[in-house]
Amino acid sequence: MKKWYIIGLIGFWGNVFSQNQLMDTVTIPVVSIEAKRIELENELKIDSSFKNDALNQTLADLISKTTPVFVKSYGIGSQATVSLRGSAAAHTAVIWNGISLNSSMNGLVDLALFPSFFFEEASLNLGSSSLATSSGGIGGAIHFDNRAKSNEILVLDQQIGSFGLKQSKIGFNIKHKNFSSKTKLFYKTADNNFTYRDIAKEGFPNKKLENASIHQKGFKQDFYWRNNDKSKYSLQFWYFNSDRELPSIYTVNNVVENQVDQSFKGLLVATYYYGKSILNIKTALIKDELNYQNEAANFATYSNSFSSKSIIELSRDFKRKINVKLSSNIDFNQAEHSAYQSKLYQNRISVYAHIAKKINKKLTVQLASRQEWVLEKTNYFLPSIALDYKIINANLNLFASYGQNLKYPSLNDLYWTPGGNPELKPEQSESKEFGVRFDKKVLDQSIHAKSSISVYHATIDDYILWRPSAFGYWMAFNLNTVESQGLEYQLTLKSLKTKWAKSLFFNYTYSKSATTEKVHEFDKSVGKQLIYIPEHSFNLNLKSNYQNYYLSCNWQFIGARYISSDNKIFLPSYGLIDLNIGKTLLFKSNAIDVGFSVLNVMDIEYQAIQWRPMPGRNYLVQLKYKLNAK
Amino acid sequence: MRNKTWYILWLIVVSSCVGTEPPIEQIVNHYDVIVLNEGNFRSGNASVNLYNSSSGEVLENVFQNNNQGRPLGDVAQSMIQHDGKGYIVVNNSNKIEVIDLNNFKSVGSITGLNSPRYILPVGRNKAYVSDLYQDEIYVIDLVSLAILKKIPSAGWIEEMTMSSGKAFVCHVDSNQVWVFDVQKDTVIQKINTGIEPNSIVTDLNGNVWVACSGGFGVGKPTLIQINPINYQKMKVFEIDDLNKSMSSLALNPFMNEVFFLSTDVFKLSIDDTVLTSTPFIRANNRIFRSLGIHPSSGDIYILDAIDYQQLGVAYRYDYLGVEMANFSVGLIPGYIHFNL
Numbered sequence: 001m002k003k004w005y006i007i008g009l010i011g012f013w014g015n016v017f018s019q020n021q022l023m024d025t026v027t028i029p030v031v032s033i034e035a036k037r038i039e040l041e042n043e044l045k046i047d048s049s050f051k052n053d054a055l056n057q058t059l060a061d062l063i064s065k066t067t068p069v070f071v072k073s074y075g076i077g078s079q080a081t082v083s084l085r086g087s088a089a090a091h092t093a094v095i096w097n098g099i100s101l102n103s104s105m106n107g108l109v110d111l112a113l114f115p116s117f118f119f120e121e122a123s124l125n126l127g128s129s130s131l132a133t134s135s136g137g138i139g140g141a142i143h144f145d146n147r148a149k150s151n152e153i154l155v156l157d158q159q160i161g162s163f164g165l166k167q168s169k170i171g172f173n174i175k176h177k178n179f180s181s182k183t184k185l186f187y188k189t190a191d192n193n194f195t196y197r198d199i200a201k202e203g204f205p206n207k208k209l210e211n212a213s214i215h216q217k218g219f220k221q222d223f224y225w226r227n228n229d230k231s232k233y234s235l236q237f238w239y240f241n242s243d244r245e246l247p248s249i250y251t252v253n254n255v256v257e258n259q260v261d262q263s264f265k266g267l268l269v270a271t272y273y274y275g276k277s278i279l280n281i282k283t284a285l286i287k288d289e290l291n292y293q294n295e296a297a298n299f300a301t302y303s304n305s306f307s308s309k310s311i312i313e314l315s316r317d318f319k320r321k322i323n324v325k326l327s328s329n330i331d332f333n334q335a336e337h338s339a340y341q342s343k344l345y346q347n348r349i350s351v352y353a354h355i356a357k358k359i360n361k362k363l364t365v366q367l368a369s370r371q372e373w374v375l376e377k378t379n380y381f382l383p384s385i386a387l388d389y390k391i392i393n394a395n396l397n398l399f400a401s402y403g404q405n406l407k408y409p410s411l412n413d414l415y416w417t418p419g420g421n422p423e424l425k426p427e428q429s430e431s432k433e434f435g436v437r438f439d440k441k442v443l444d445q446s447i448h449a450k451s452s453i454s455v456y457h458a459t460i461d462d463y464i465l466w467r468p469s470a471f472g473y474w475m476a477f478n479l480n481t482v483e484s485q486g487l488e489y490q491l492t493l494k495s496l497k498t499k500w501a502k503s504l505f506f507n508y509t510y511s512k513s514a515t516t517e518k519v520h521e522f523d524k525s526v527g528k529q530l531i532y533i534p535e536h537s538f539n540l541n542l543k544s545n546y547q548n549y550y551l552s553c554n555w556q557f558i559g560a561r562y563i564s565s566d567n568k569i570f571l572p573s574y575g576l577i578d579l580n581i582g583k584t585l586l587f588k589s590n591a592i593d594v595g596f597s598v599l600n601v602m603d604i605e606y607q608a609i610q611w612r613p614m615p616g617r618n619y620l621v622q623l624k625y626k627l628n629a630k
Numbered sequence: 631m632r633n634k635t636w637y638i639l640w641l642i643v644v645s646s647c648v649g650t651e652p653p654i655e656q657i658v659n660h661y662d663v664i665v666l667n668e669g670n671f672r673s674g675n676a677s678v679n680l681y682n683s684s685s686g687e688v689l690e691n692v693f694q695n696n697n698q699g700r701p702l703g704d705v706a707q708s709m710i711q712h713d714g715k716g717y718i719v720v721n722n723s724n725k726i727e728v729i730d731l732n733n734f735k736s737v738g739s740i741t742g743l744n745s746p747r748y749i750l751p752v753g754r755n756k757a758y759v760s761d762l763y764q765d766e767i768y769v770i771d772l773v774s775l776a777i778l779k780k781i782p783s784a785g786w787i788e789e790m791t792m793s794s795g796k797a798f799v800c801h802v803d804s805n806q807v808w809v810f811d812v813q814k815d816t817v818i819q820k821i822n823t824g825i826e827p828n829s830i831v832t833d834l835n836g837n838v839w840v841a842c843s844g845g846f847g848v849g850k851p852t853l854i855q856i857n858p859i860n861y862q863k864m865k866v867f868e869i870d871d872l873n874k875s876m877s878s879l880a881l882n883p884f885m886n887e888v889f890f891l892s893t894d895v896f897k898l899s900i901d902d903t904v905l906t907s908t909p910f911i912r913a914n915n916r917i918f919r920s921l922g923i924h925p926s927s928g929d930i931y932i933l934d935a936i937d938y939q940q941l942g943v944a945y946r947y948d949y950l951g952v953e954m955a956n957f958s959v960g961l962i963p964g965y966i967h968f969n970l
Binding site: 047174199200201202249250251252297299316418419465467519520521522523524525531563564565566568569609611 | 672673674675676698699700701702703720722723724736737739744745762765778842844847915916934936937938939941943956961
């Protein structure tokens, strides 16, 4: 069955390109995804070529279209949060160069605020493997990182699309001896005034979406300095401003809401090499502001948070068989909001240690623990173990892991007035995983095939839920236990022919996540899927380059999502197809890329969130100039 | 093989976007209990359920089913019945949907509102609409469904009642009940109450009862009886617990007993001088969020939203407080109206 499926997908892929006359000419470097687990980490690495794809403008787009992660988006340009392995959005750690960006106030990260242009690499840690960088990522962690290395001197990227989309990106890099500088400027504006069928009005008239415009601008500056082979340093500064109107749902007429997010991030990294030891010191300052306004209600809120986060990490290899890593995180968080009775502070310290040993050619074992202190409160010990067994002749690796994690309540959970509950305990999780991965060049070495399948089981105890209290308002409680289990399957096929490069990437996820305890006499949610988490989802990416032409296709399928906890109401499944074609012209060190994309090719009418209009078929033209180093 | 696979894959994609079938219209005769389900705020999933108190039958999602699949809106707040029509206030959809009560089909809507909460007929074809944010009371012509004018109110107005030809409205922000001359549409009196008056009814003798929540731990929940002629407070009852609330006033069919919610259900006679601390119906682990009393049978209906993410439940008790039945309602049930 599996064999048929793989053959089927190859057939589909073959058809796409065999029917396309654009494939008659030349080549650019192969776009690829590295679905490789690095050592024992359950890491899914996304190649930068996906990041540069015109279809993947934000971290939210990138993650939803190329990984097994479900992204819950409120609409084009609107808030987007993720669910990893059936967990809640606050259970996903979002890590920038090793620094956690989750808000101390609500635990969330809005991935629509991270342009793909601002980072070079992205990857996922699923399950307990996220503990290596921080606690809190019960479902896992999303990493996005910057790298000093670049082949580009100048990048000018202009995109124009439907609904008033204009997006400009400028990047210029300077390299002088051991010093390099990377500067990035970003500007985006869009009206997002697409036409939709208003199914909340009699006769279902066509309407244009109102109050949906978006204006974003950002600046990022990185400096890198390498001192021989003994040490290297980097300093990064990031400013981002997003001014979004919040469109109404179908059934609401005249709500005029607006949200302005502003963030400043600074990061200093020093890395020292002592023989086989590496010492890494990181310090980050992060300031986030959010202004929300509701004109009709004459209501506005302002929130402001500041964090200082530092990491000291020492790792050493012993005879290439043992790796030992010790690290410590020290976080100071401060937050202000009109719903807090005063300015709030929360300080946390954690120590992480792991030892990975290659027992023999086949078996590698990693033991790890994280000790977490929330100052003046309590501390937690979080052990984990991971195994990797290689079956050499079969090109198979078996892997398994067990780990404990915790998610400390956010400041809103603890101190929001009214309803915050200072007595809340952290949510504690326990997860187990088992899987197999395959990596081999097949069909006379013409196809590089990688595949992996893993099953997981996790429990979250003391799950935090807000529910009405006896006092007439909502309160946060440790109410329940959530049990998640599922399966993830990934397949990558890459043609190794250089003239006509073809590649296929497929991710399928089955995710079952449910509460296990009744919270009420008539509670019918026990054992039922949590709301807004699809049981089935997949994405398929097909990419091909022939000479200087390229074509890519993304097919994303999101299964039905229940929107009531008793699973009596659901939103139907939907599948979206995006296409991107283009040509790259090369003149010595210059490259001009002209691309054209069609999003939602099938013009599907769908609701990602109940009663929120989504755009139909829309278009994007991209003109990109690159000056590469000789 | 390749072509076959191609077609199968495309078929899967296309089939994933098949439209929904039109709903089947429901016959609504003989259903005397109307439950408005707020739905989740900003989710646009308000709905209407009906219950036949004789047979125990339930109809779900009646408005949407009887209006070609069109949803009711976002946050169904309250409802009145006037001249054979139902007026459903849909708070966050900024409208009042007017329906024919014989079939629940929409016959019009009052639009241009900000955040409407309650509607009160104050004349043959004239009604007041209170609002959360507008700082005004809308005066509506119930024939043309037009806004005739707006009366400045400087704050959030909740429930309203008529007594002695005057409108008494809960002015939440000022902790007062404001009294309006409904001919001139002017304020004629402001009566100080407890913290955050939210619910108001008129008893057998025309006296006005007001429930004040006490805010979020700011003051004690308070029940006040007001003389509609001289505006004097005839009785004031306080619950000696800052962490409690008070809401959802209702009268029995004889209009001589007042019921309200304060976690549990409490009851007192309009002649009582002491408020008993013993609940009439204990919530235990149930979460009572709204109550209504059947004007014929005197049965008490109480709504419970469970976890606010699943279909709620309605409990039915007889006039002695003995549980008779329960039935499933919609998402976040919040208001009961009796269609007689």
